[in-house]
Amino acid sequence: MNTIRIWFTKEGDASYISLLDLQRAMGRCLKRSGLPVWYTQGFNPHIYMTFTCPLSLGQESLVESVDVKTEEESPDFEEWKNRLNPVMPGGIRVTKVAPVVHKGEEVAFARYTIWTRQPGGEEAVRAYNQAQQLLVEKKTKRAVKTIDLKEILPRVEAHLEGDKCTFEAVLPAGKDLNVNPTLLLDSWQEAYGFPARNWNILRTQLYTGKMEIFC
Amino acid sequence: MLDPKLKQALAMVQKPGRYTGGEPGCVYKDKEKVDLRFAFCFPDTYEVGMSFLGEKILYELINAHPNWWMERAFMPWLDMKEQMEQLGIPLYTLESKDPLTSFDIVGFTLQYEMSFTNILAMLDLAGIPFYAKDRGEEWPLIIAGGPCVCNGEPVAPFFDVMQLGEGEDQLQSLCAQVEQAKKEGISKEELLLRLAKIPGVYVPAFYDVEYEEDGRIHAITPNHPGVPAVVTKAILKDMNAYKPPVNFVVPLIGAIHDRAQVEVLRGCVRGCRFCQAGFIYRPMRQRDAEGLDQAARDLCANTGYEEVSLTSLSTSDHSQLEELLDRMNTWVEKEHVNIALPSLRVDNFSESLIEKTTKVRKSGLTFAPEAGTQRLRDVINKNVTWEEIERTCTIAFKAGYTSVKLYFMMGLPTETMEDIEGIADTAHRIVDLFYAIKDKPKGKGSVQVTISCACFVPKPHTPFQFCPQDTMEMLEEKQAHLRAAVRSRKVKVNCHFSDISFLEAVVAKGNRRLAPVMVEAYRNGCFFDGWDECFHYDTWLEAFKKCGIDPAFYAYRTIGLDEITPWSHMDYGVTHEFLVREYQKALQAVTTRPCNKACSGCGANQLLGGPCFEYNQNLVH
Numbered sequence: 001m002n003t004i005r006i007w008f009t010k011e012g013d014a015s016y017i018s019l020l021d022l023q024r025a026m027g028r029c030l031k032r033s034g035l036p037v038w039y040t041q042g043f044n045p046h047i048y049m050t051f052t053c054p055l056s057l058g059q060e061s062l063v064e065s066v067d068v069k070t071e072e073e074s075p076d077f078e079e080w081k082n083r084l085n086p087v088m089p090g091g092i093r094v095t096k097v098a099p100v101v102h103k104g105e106e107v108a109f110a111r112y113t114i115w116t117r118q119p120g121g122e123e124a125v126r127a128y129n130q131a132q133q134l135l136v137e138k139k140t141k142r143a144v145k146t147i148d149l150k151e152i153l154p155r156v157e158a159h160l161e162g163d164k165c166t167f168e169a170v171l172p173a174g175k176d177l178n179v180n181p182t183l184l185l186d187s188w189q190e191a192y193g194f195p196a197r198n199w200n201i202l203r204t205q206l207y208t209g210k211m212e213i214f215c
Numbered sequence: 216m217l218d219p220k221l222k223q224a225l226a227m228v229q230k231p232g233r234y235t236g237g238e239p240g241c242v243y244k245d246k247e248k249v250d251l252r253f254a255f256c257f258p259d260t261y262e263v264g265m266s267f268l269g270e271k272i273l274y275e276l277i278n279a280h281p282n283w284w285m286e287r288a289f290m291p292w293l294d295m296k297e298q299m300e301q302l303g304i305p306l307y308t309l310e311s312k313d314p315l316t317s318f319d320i321v322g323f324t325l326q327y328e329m330s331f332t333n334i335l336a337m338l339d340l341a342g343i344p345f346y347a348k349d350r351g352e353e354w355p356l357i358i359a360g361g362p363c364v365c366n367g368e369p370v371a372p373f374f375d376v377m378q379l380g381e382g383e384d385q386l387q388s389l390c391a392q393v394e395q396a397k398k399e400g401i402s403k404e405e406l407l408l409r410l411a412k413i414p415g416v417y418v419p420a421f422y423d424v425e426y427e428e429d430g431r432i433h434a435i436t437p438n439h440p441g442v443p444a445v446v447t448k449a450i451l452k453d454m455n456a457y458k459p460p461v462n463f464v465v466p467l468i469g470a471i472h473d474r475a476q477v478e479v480l481r482g483c484v485r486g487c488r489f490c491q492a493g494f495i496y497r498p499m500r501q502r503d504a505e506g507l508d509q510a511a512r513d514l515c516a517n518t519g520y521e522e523v524s525l526t527s528l529s530t531s532d533h534s535q536l537e538e539l540l541d542r543m544n545t546w547v548e549k550e551h552v553n554i555a556l557p558s559l560r561v562d563n564f565s566e567s568l569i570e571k572t573t574k575v576r577k578s579g580l581t582f583a584p585e586a587g588t589q590r591l592r593d594v595i596n597k598n599v600t601w602e603e604i605e606r607t608c609t610i611a612f613k614a615g616y617t618s619v620k621l622y623f624m625m626g627l628p629t630e631t632m633e634d635i636e637g638i639a640d641t642a643h644r645i646v647d648l649f650y651a652i653k654d655k656p657k658g659k660g661s662v663q664v665t666i667s668c669a670c671f672v673p674k675p676h677t678p679f680q681f682c683p684q685d686t687m688e689m690l691e692e693k694q695a696h697l698r699a700a701v702r703s704r705k706v707k708v709n710c711h712f713s714d715i716s717f718l719e720a721v722v723a724k725g726n727r728r729l730a731p732v733m734v735e736a737y738r739n740g741c742f743f744d745g746w747d748e749c750f751h752y753d754t755w756l757e758a759f760k761k762c763g764i765d766p767a768f769y770a771y772r773t774i775g776l777d778e779i780t781p782w783s784h785m786d787y788g789v790t791h792e793f794l795v796r797e798y799q800k801a802l803q804a805v806t807t808r809p810c811n812k813a814c815s816g817c818g819a820n821q822l823l824g825g826p827c828f829e830y831n832q833n834l835v836h
């Protein structure tokens with residue numbers, strides 16, 4: 001039995017598919033592709049699928065992945081990719097099918113490109129960079145704890161291009177600490193008044209705890 | 216790339232996936248290169264609309280023409296409607312995200328009366344004037360199809376064209392005419408005159424309605440030469456000539472019925488006197504098992520669905536159902552597909568049938584006796600007897616079923632308190648039956664019987680169109696009586712009716728005078744009327760008052776057998792004489808045999824140009 005990782009983008013229309021819906025949709029896409037994916041055994045067999053570090057609704061990504069199993073001895077990865085792409089929903093493009101290197105739980109950080117065309121974005125970035133501290137409350141399973149975002153992300157670099165203001169951020173995305181970019185942007189909304197929903201969020205890379213590229 | 220305004224709106228609403236499109240199976244074309252753009256509008260939520268088979272049929276048919284493009288629009292839920300209004304986003308289709316005003320044709324499907332105000336809401340969101348008379352050449356052609364067109368008079372003034380009957384051929388003819396008209400550059404009036412010649416096409420503006428002083432209709436007359444006095448519905452003579460759709464748009468966020476559906480037959484042989492669908496889709500026509508099996512298989516392969524349902528008004532009346540199931544059972548397991556059989560009937564539920572479906576799935580049993588006593592079942596021509604219920608439940612209980620859901624109606628013509636007690640009685644007898652069976656599978660020791668009651672709404676084109684609806688007070692009294700009559704803890708009663716069914720009755724039998732009431736109600740916040748939480752009865756009553764219309768006139772009045780009804784210029788194949796005959800038989804509790812056993816001469820065979828069935832062959836199993 002081989003476990004293989006299907007890498008895909010999740011952009012545009014597809015950024016509004018929740019994890020639960022994505023699981024069902026991906027199952028149907030795999031079924032339509034006719035690829036020899038492995039079904040769980042038992043009374044109600046279904047396709048084995050594990051998603052890595054799922055995104056929040058409305059965010060986009062170039063580096064989503066789902067692990068499936070197959071009894072094929074040496075799967076032709078290029079063939080898998082070519083059969084999957086035509087059956088995917090709009091906004092989902094399979095970029096790579098590959099053997100699993102890291103375990104899903106090894107993900108520790110994620111890189112995001114965050115941008116807006118609404119006036120005021122640059123000022124919000126500047127205000128953040130000048131701040132000494134930005135405390136936010138973060139709900140975990142057991143309790144609410146306060147963290148200082150400035151400790152995690154001391155400053156960000158704004159790039160301006162026409163009316164577009166862009167910055168990059170690497171944030172914890174592991175099982176011990178996970179800082180969703182919306183946590184950052186919501187806190188900016190509260191502190192500097194720039195509406196969080198005006199930002200666009202694109203995930204561009206995942207890293208392990210040793211800052212190796214997750215693959 | 217999503218429009219920034221749309222992105223802002225989507226960030227603020229529940230289930231944004233309702234508004235994005237991009238589902239597998241969705242059709243994209245180059246809008247610069249197509250000759251005709253069609254926006255198919257479903258006046259309810261995405262999840263409701265995406266369950267609807269009719270849209271899938273037409274989506275595949277129209278999009279099969281390379282130079283026509285059909286796209287989809289749905290009614291946005293309250294939160295999205297508000298965002299769209301605030302941000303100035305006009306109602307758009309999910310595929311191109313273009314506003315409805317960029318289309319040649321905007322078509323609505325009329326599935327139930329309580330969605331009519333959503334049509335106004337959708338037109339309003341698109342910035343399109345409500346009344347056909349207020350729309351000049353520059354506006355898209357606004358059309359309607361679907362079952363409620365059979366009395367679409369309350370909304371007729373809003374539409375340029377309404378389509379009676381089955382859309383497969385008709386809609387393609389209509390699109391071809393519109394494409395031609397665009398090329399020739401003819402006026403809308405000229406186009407409408409051409410369209411009126413297509414079978415089943417009704418142009419409301421070409422008919423004048425005159426009223427009596429008391430509100431009844433005096434006459435309905437065409438006001439243009441060459442326009443038929445009576446419009447006869449369009450029909451497919453041979454279902455096998457039309458393959459069911461083998462591609463569906465597969466919703467990403469789910470739908471009410473999120474599964475593959477194959478339409479095995481159209482129409483119904485039963486002739487239940489309350490059922491509008493049973494009359495307006497006559498005669499019953501079925502598809503052959505072989506083609507259905509292939510279609511089901513293709514559809515499952517193309518969509519990836521894990522369940523396929525064999526849909527129709529009455530699937531167990533298909534004469535080759537067992538053969539079909541046998542064929543399907545050769546591949547479903549391997550392909551990881553379940554078969555679902557909705558609308559199973561009590562009276563021809565056989566052991567082998569139960570086996571063929573439970574092999575893949577076992578769920579609760581549902582039956583619709585509709586009335587609690589044999590007398591009342593005879594009145595409504597629901598040919599179900601206690602012996603049949605008993606036989607079916609016995610089979611099912613022995614096979615391991617432990618829950619039974621029974622559907623009934625309240626407020627049926629001639630109903631008395633004795634009939635209400637009969638509902639409770641039927642449930643009690645099923646409970647007793649369960650405990651009397653000794654050889655049940657182990658671990659299946661307890662039974663649950665659920666009584667589900669809806670309120671009867673008299674509908675046009677049925678023998679009960681003449682009957683008044685029960686008043687709310689009468690219905691409440693009956694409901695209290697039923698609850699008092701239930702003695703067993705194994706029996707649960709669900710009665711869900713409210714003022715909505717009164718309004719439904721008013722609109723169902725309404726005329727054009729209701730159009731301004733609809734506009735008034737919509738302007739004051741009435742839409743999504745079919746959703747309990749959105750229904751504002753008082754606002755509706757005020758709208759009626761303001762327009763000087765008495766709703767009781769439509770719901771609570773007996774219609775004379777010789778009266779001209781608002782729908783008398785719409786011919787669904789069933790003659791007026793037949794409806795009168797059936798009504799009179801109903802009052803005497805005399806039943807009528809199903810069409811596949813004997814023809815009772817309703818007139819619908821005229822649509823086919825020959826008899827509906829070959830009676831030498833026994834089609835009933």
Ligand code: SF4
Pocket residue numbers: 497498499810811813814815816817818819820821827828
């Ligand atoms: S003509 Fe006869 S068989 Fe045909 S639908 Fe009418 S009653 Fe049924």
